[in-house]
Amino acid sequence: MKKLRMVVAGNGMVGHHFVDQILALSTDIELTVLGAETRPAYDRVHLSEVFAGKDPKDLSLTSREYYKEHNVDAHFGDAVVAIDRDNKSVKTESGRTFSYDKLILATGSYPFVPPIKGSECKECLTYRTIDDLGEIKANAKDAKIGVVVGGGLLGLECANALKNLGLETHVVEFAPGLMGVQLDQGGSKMLRRKIEALGVTVHTSKATTLISEGDDTKLRMSFADETHLDTDMIVFSAGIRPYDQLARKSGLEVGERGGIVIDYHCRTSDSDIFAIGECALFGKMIYGLVAPGYRMAEIAAQQFVDADEKPSFTGADMSTKLKLLGVDVGSIGDAHGKTADSICYVFSDEKAETYKRIVVSADGKRLLGAVLVGDCSDYDTLLQYYLNEIDLPGSPESMILPATDGSAAPALGPAALPATATICSCHNVSKGDIVNAMDAGCCGLPDVKSSTKASTGCGGCAALLKNIVDHEMEARGLEVNKSICEHFQFTRQELFHLIKVEEIKSFQEMLDKHGSGRGCDICKPAIGSILASLWNDYVLQENHVQLQDTNDTFLANMQKNGTYSVVPRVPGGEITPDQLIAIGEVGKKYNLYTKITGGQRIDLFGATLNQLPDIWRELIDAGLETGHAYGKAVRTVKSCVGSTWCRYGVNDSVGMAIHIENRYKGLRAPHKLKFAVSGCTRECAEAQSKDVGVIATENGWNLYVCGNGGMKPRHADLFATDLDDQTLIKYIDRFLMFYIRTADRLQRTSVWMENLEGGLDYLRQVVIEDSLGIGEELEAQMHHVVGTYQCEWKTTIENPEKVKRFRQFVNSNASDDNVVFVEERGQMRPANEVERQKLIAKSA
Amino acid sequence: MEKAKQVVCQTQDLIPNSGVCALVNGKQVALFYFPEDDQPVRAVSNWDPIGQANVLSRGIVGDLKGRLVVASPLYKQHFDLKTGECLEDDQAKLEVFPVSIEENLVLWG
Known part of the structure; x- marks a missing residue:
C-alpha cells in the first residue's frame, strides 16, 4: 500500500505539536514539514525571558536532528507560498513543490500593525x-x-x-x-x-x-x-492576525475578519486540508493561546487514526494565568460577568495592591469566571471549581476574602478533584491521566512528568501536579523520598529537629546516631550549617573542618583559577575614609583586583591561599572584620543614605541597616541572606528584592520578606506595616529562625515561601500571632547566635595551628605556578588558557 | 637493597577526613587522610581536569555508593580516590599515587 503523504505548512509551537502527535501514532505516514522561519519550532510563550538572560537556544522545542531521526523531511526558512488544490501540491518560496495527500496548515499569525502613517520606518x-x-x-x-x-x-x-x-x-x-x-x-x-x-x-x-x-x-x-x-x-x-493568505488565494473558506474556517475535526472547506492553531477560525473565533492550539493539533492528528468515533474540537477554555512585568494576573471564564443574572463578588485591597473578582451563577452554585490581579494564589483552586463545575461553598465570597481569625479560604485538596479535572491545560492532562500513569508504574514527579508531559508546557500547574503526585504516592503507601542524600534518610528539616532535640554537637555524632557511610559533599555542609545555626561554634573547630565547603574552610570565596576573593564587612555600606585607605593599601600591597559589589562593599580578588592570613591580619588591624561572603550566611544590609542627608528620607535607614547587619552578621542559614533598608518609599536600597527588606514610613517601618534578585527574581511580600524598632527586630528574629528551621538545603527564602503551605498568611500567623507558640523559643535561639558572634578571621589569625592550614603546600614554601595573571584596565586578572600556557612556558 | 622511600611530610601535617596539598618532585599532589581506614592516606593529582586549576586537595571527601570520593570545590564533580575516575565524566581522570605511613611519616611510593 502506498504511504499517506502528509505536508505540514508551518513549524511553530502548534505545528510541531501536531508532528509529535502523528509520530506518537506510529502510523505509516510520510511527513514533510515546511517552516517559514530559519529555525525549528521554539517556545514563543517565554520569548521575553531572552531579555532576562535566557539563551534563545533554551527555548527550542525540537531540532533538525530530532526530525531526521524520525524520518520527517523538514525544511526551514522556506515558506509555503501557494497551494495547488487540483494537483494536490504546495509550492515554496524557493520554488520547490511538494505533493500531498493531506495538507495541514499551521501557519500561525502575524502581528497586527495598525495603518498609521510613518509606521514603516526602521525604528x-x-x-x-x-x-x-x-x-x-x-x-x-x-x-x-x-x-x-x-x-x-x-x-x-x-x-x-x-x-x-x-x-x-x-x-x-x-x-x-x-x-x-x-x-x-x-x-x-x-x-x-x-x-x-x-x-x-x-x-x-x-x-x-x-x-x-x-x-x-x-x-x-x-x-x-x-x-x-x-x-x-x-x-x-x-493583536495578531491569522496568517491565512495561502487559504484565501487557493479559494478555501475564510472568515469575514480573517481565519481559515474549520469544523469540529479541524477540517477546512477542502476535506484534504486541515488548519490548526492561530490561523484557524472555529465558531467565529481565533484561539490566540497555545493550549487550544495544542488541542486542535491533537484532534487533527486523531482524524488519521482508524477509529469509529473521532474526537472533536468544541472550543477551548481561554482561562489564563501569567506574570506580566512581575505582576500576577489571572483570568478565568466569563471574567466580565456577561452571563445573564450572574452575581459578582469583588475584593480589592489598595494597600497590598491586589484585586479579586468572582462571577457566580444566579443560584450561587457555579463559578462562571474570575479575575485576579496582584495575587494568583487562588487561581488553581478557582479554575478547578470552574472547569469541573464543582459546587461552591455556601458563601462564595470566602473564596477570595483574606483569612481573618485564622480561617483560611477553603482549599481544594487533590482528593476533592474529580478524575476528569484538567490539571495541565497545555498538554491536556487530567487527574485521571496522572493516576493512570502512576497505576502503570510511574513513581515520583519526574516520572509522571516525562510520561504524561504534564507541567512541561507553561509550567503553571507545577504546584498542583506535585500535590496530586504526593497525595497519590501517600495513598499508595509509597514514601515520597525526600532524603537529603544516601547517608541520611531525612529532610533538612528533620535533620535540624534531630540535632536540636538531641543536642548533637558534631557531624560524627550525627552520622553514628542517624546516618550511614562517611557522608558526602551534600550532607556534610548541610549539617555543618545546621550545627552553626544552632550552636554557633567556630566553623574551623577541629571536628567541623571536614564539613565545610572550600569557601568556608578558607573563609574566602574560591575563584575559577583556585585563588580567593576577600570581602571585609561594611555594615550598611557605611565606610570611613581611613577604612577605604586601609582596603586600598592592602589591595595595592598584594596586587589584588578590586571591585565594588552589589551589596555595597569592596571585593578584593586574586589572593592565594597563603596570602589570606596576612591580608586579614592587616584588615583586622585597620578595624575591619570578616564579611562572611564565603558562607551560606547573612551577607549584606544595603541602605540608602536616609533622613540624615536625603531631602526625602523619613527615617535613619543607615542607622537601622547597621544595627540589623551587626545583629545578624555571621548567622548561618540554608542559603545566603541579603537585606536592605530604604529611608522612604522611593526605595533606593531596593529592599523589595531582598530576603528581608525594610522601608521607612512616616509611622515606623514596613517589613518585606522573601524577595530575591538572581536567577529567578521575586518581589518581596509586604509582611507587616508601621512597626516600631523593637517589633521590627522581633519579627525579623522570628522570621529568620523559622526559615532556618524549616527550609530545605540551599533553598532561598523566595522558594521557601513559594512552597510554604499556607504561604504569607501562615507565616504571619507563626511570626506575628505566634500560632505555633514558638515565638519566644525562636527569639531565644537568635539571641544565642547574636551573643556568641565572633569574627572567624580574628579567631583564625590568633591561632598559629589554624594559620598552618593556609599553606599552599605542607612540605614547601613554593607557590602554585599555575596561578598567573595579566593586566587589564590597570588591574590584574587571571590569565586565560592561551595566555597561561605562554606565561608558564616563558617562566619555565 | 631496597631504595629508601622519599618522605613527603609528617602525619601531623594531614587533616583527618580532609585534604592537604604537597609538592612532590615538582608535582602537586592532593593528600587525603582517613585515620580509621586500613589505608589511611590517599594521594591523587591536585589538578582538577574539569575546572582547570590546582584545587582538589580543598574538596570535601566522602563516599558515594561505596566509593571513596573527593568533590571538586569548583564544579562539584566527584573523583574516586582509589582509581582516579570521575563519576560524572568518563573522559576526566586523576593520576593516583602510592603513598604509605610509617611511624609519623608519609612516604612516597
Missing part, C-alpha cells in the same frame, strides 16, 4: 519571533525611550522586554484599559497601578495618528487627542 518593530528579538535588541542599543503599542497580554510581555533592556518604557493602548479581553475594569485599573509603580508609563484611550521624526528623540507619536509622545523606538503588539 518601528514587531514582537513575535526570535528574529524580532534581535531587531529589538539592536535598536535598543542606541535608544533611551521605547514605546509598546498595545496593552494586551503580548504588549505587556513586550513592555517587560523593553524594561529589561533598560529603556524608559511606555505602553500605548487604544482601549480605555489594559488587557481588556481578560480583565474587567477594576482588575485592569489595579494592573495599571501596579505596572506604573514599576516604572512603566501607561497611556490609554490613545489612537496614534502619525509617526514622525522627533526633535530630541528619533520619533514622535501624535495622537488623535492632539497630544504626543517622544520616543526612540516603537514595538507594535496590538
Whole structure:
C-alpha cells in the first residue's frame, strides 16, 4: 500500500505539536514539514525571558536532528507560498513543490500593525519571533525611550522586554484599559497601578495618528487627542492576525475578519486540508493561546487514526494565568460577568495592591469566571471549581476574602478533584491521566512528568501536579523520598529537629546516631550549617573542618583559577575614609583586583591561599572584620543614605541597616541572606528584592520578606506595616529562625515561601500571632547566635595551628605556578588558557 | 637493597577526613587522610581536569555508593580516590599515587 503523504505548512509551537502527535501514532505516514522561519519550532510563550538572560537556544522545542531521526523531511526558512488544490501540491518560496495527500496548515499569525502613517520606518518593530528579538535588541542599543503599542497580554510581555533592556518604557493602548479581553475594569485599573509603580508609563484611550521624526528623540507619536509622545523606538503588539493568505488565494473558506474556517475535526472547506492553531477560525473565533492550539493539533492528528468515533474540537477554555512585568494576573471564564443574572463578588485591597473578582451563577452554585490581579494564589483552586463545575461553598465570597481569625479560604485538596479535572491545560492532562500513569508504574514527579508531559508546557500547574503526585504516592503507601542524600534518610528539616532535640554537637555524632557511610559533599555542609545555626561554634573547630565547603574552610570565596576573593564587612555600606585607605593599601600591597559589589562593599580578588592570613591580619588591624561572603550566611544590609542627608528620607535607614547587619552578621542559614533598608518609599536600597527588606514610613517601618534578585527574581511580600524598632527586630528574629528551621538545603527564602503551605498568611500567623507558640523559643535561639558572634578571621589569625592550614603546600614554601595573571584596565586578572600556557612556558 | 622511600611530610601535617596539598618532585599532589581506614592516606593529582586549576586537595571527601570520593570545590564533580575516575565524566581522570605511613611519616611510593 502506498504511504499517506502528509505536508505540514508551518513549524511553530502548534505545528510541531501536531508532528509529535502523528509520530506518537506510529502510523505509516510520510511527513514533510515546511517552516517559514530559519529555525525549528521554539517556545514563543517565554520569548521575553531572552531579555532576562535566557539563551534563545533554551527555548527550542525540537531540532533538525530530532526530525531526521524520525524520518520527517523538514525544511526551514522556506515558506509555503501557494497551494495547488487540483494537483494536490504546495509550492515554496524557493520554488520547490511538494505533493500531498493531506495538507495541514499551521501557519500561525502575524502581528497586527495598525495603518498609521510613518509606521514603516526602521525604528518601528514587531514582537513575535526570535528574529524580532534581535531587531529589538539592536535598536535598543542606541535608544533611551521605547514605546509598546498595545496593552494586551503580548504588549505587556513586550513592555517587560523593553524594561529589561533598560529603556524608559511606555505602553500605548487604544482601549480605555489594559488587557481588556481578560480583565474587567477594576482588575485592569489595579494592573495599571501596579505596572506604573514599576516604572512603566501607561497611556490609554490613545489612537496614534502619525509617526514622525522627533526633535530630541528619533520619533514622535501624535495622537488623535492632539497630544504626543517622544520616543526612540516603537514595538507594535496590538493583536495578531491569522496568517491565512495561502487559504484565501487557493479559494478555501475564510472568515469575514480573517481565519481559515474549520469544523469540529479541524477540517477546512477542502476535506484534504486541515488548519490548526492561530490561523484557524472555529465558531467565529481565533484561539490566540497555545493550549487550544495544542488541542486542535491533537484532534487533527486523531482524524488519521482508524477509529469509529473521532474526537472533536468544541472550543477551548481561554482561562489564563501569567506574570506580566512581575505582576500576577489571572483570568478565568466569563471574567466580565456577561452571563445573564450572574452575581459578582469583588475584593480589592489598595494597600497590598491586589484585586479579586468572582462571577457566580444566579443560584450561587457555579463559578462562571474570575479575575485576579496582584495575587494568583487562588487561581488553581478557582479554575478547578470552574472547569469541573464543582459546587461552591455556601458563601462564595470566602473564596477570595483574606483569612481573618485564622480561617483560611477553603482549599481544594487533590482528593476533592474529580478524575476528569484538567490539571495541565497545555498538554491536556487530567487527574485521571496522572493516576493512570502512576497505576502503570510511574513513581515520583519526574516520572509522571516525562510520561504524561504534564507541567512541561507553561509550567503553571507545577504546584498542583506535585500535590496530586504526593497525595497519590501517600495513598499508595509509597514514601515520597525526600532524603537529603544516601547517608541520611531525612529532610533538612528533620535533620535540624534531630540535632536540636538531641543536642548533637558534631557531624560524627550525627552520622553514628542517624546516618550511614562517611557522608558526602551534600550532607556534610548541610549539617555543618545546621550545627552553626544552632550552636554557633567556630566553623574551623577541629571536628567541623571536614564539613565545610572550600569557601568556608578558607573563609574566602574560591575563584575559577583556585585563588580567593576577600570581602571585609561594611555594615550598611557605611565606610570611613581611613577604612577605604586601609582596603586600598592592602589591595595595592598584594596586587589584588578590586571591585565594588552589589551589596555595597569592596571585593578584593586574586589572593592565594597563603596570602589570606596576612591580608586579614592587616584588615583586622585597620578595624575591619570578616564579611562572611564565603558562607551560606547573612551577607549584606544595603541602605540608602536616609533622613540624615536625603531631602526625602523619613527615617535613619543607615542607622537601622547597621544595627540589623551587626545583629545578624555571621548567622548561618540554608542559603545566603541579603537585606536592605530604604529611608522612604522611593526605595533606593531596593529592599523589595531582598530576603528581608525594610522601608521607612512616616509611622515606623514596613517589613518585606522573601524577595530575591538572581536567577529567578521575586518581589518581596509586604509582611507587616508601621512597626516600631523593637517589633521590627522581633519579627525579623522570628522570621529568620523559622526559615532556618524549616527550609530545605540551599533553598532561598523566595522558594521557601513559594512552597510554604499556607504561604504569607501562615507565616504571619507563626511570626506575628505566634500560632505555633514558638515565638519566644525562636527569639531565644537568635539571641544565642547574636551573643556568641565572633569574627572567624580574628579567631583564625590568633591561632598559629589554624594559620598552618593556609599553606599552599605542607612540605614547601613554593607557590602554585599555575596561578598567573595579566593586566587589564590597570588591574590584574587571571590569565586565560592561551595566555597561561605562554606565561608558564616563558617562566619555565 | 631496597631504595629508601622519599618522605613527603609528617602525619601531623594531614587533616583527618580532609585534604592537604604537597609538592612532590615538582608535582602537586592532593593528600587525603582517613585515620580509621586500613589505608589511611590517599594521594591523587591536585589538578582538577574539569575546572582547570590546582584545587582538589580543598574538596570535601566522602563516599558515594561505596566509593571513596573527593568533590571538586569548583564544579562539584566527584573523583574516586582509589582509581582516579570521575563519576560524572568518563573522559576526566586523576593520576593516583602510592603513598604509605610509617611511624609519623608519609612516604612516597
